[in-house]
Amino acid sequence: MLGPNTFGSSSLDSYLPSARADNAVSYKGKFGGFTVGGTYSFGRDTVNANSPSGTNCAGENPVDHRACREWSALLMYEGGTWGVSAVYDSLRGGPVRSAA
Numbered sequence: 360m361l362g363p364n365t366f367g368s369s370s371l372d373s374y375l376p377s378a379r380a381d382n383a384v385s386y387k388g389k390f391g392g393f394t395v396g397g398t399y400s401f402g403r404d405t406v407n408a409n410s411p412s413g414t415n416c417a418g419e420n421p422v423d424h425r426a427c428r429e430w431s432a433l434l435m436y437e438g439g440t441w442g443v444s445a446v447y448d449s450l451r452g453g454p455v456r457s458a459a
Contacts, residue, residue, distance in 0.1 A: 382400060384398070385397065392436050399429070401419050429450050432447045
């Protein structure tokens with residue numbers, strides 16, 4: 360994990376070690392050699408709004424249903440001597456952007 364290291368990726372972007380997925384549902388299941396998973400957040404980073412590493416997302420937004428949403432998907436196969444995986448992650452920003 361690079362986020363909490365002194366010279367890790369968090370020194371370049373303060374959001375990385377502070378990312379949250381508030382009001383989220385998640386699932387992970389293993390079926391033989393296959394693993395599937397996913398998350399969906401109705402309003403992310405509510406705690407970090409207006410903080411230096413915040414994203415100006417104040418949680419769920421009834422006006423814009425796509426603002427501040429987060430979702431991800433995972434599909435993985437592990438064989439005896441090899442494996443392969445694919446992931447997708449989508450982070451939607453808030454209605455107001457601020458300069459850092």
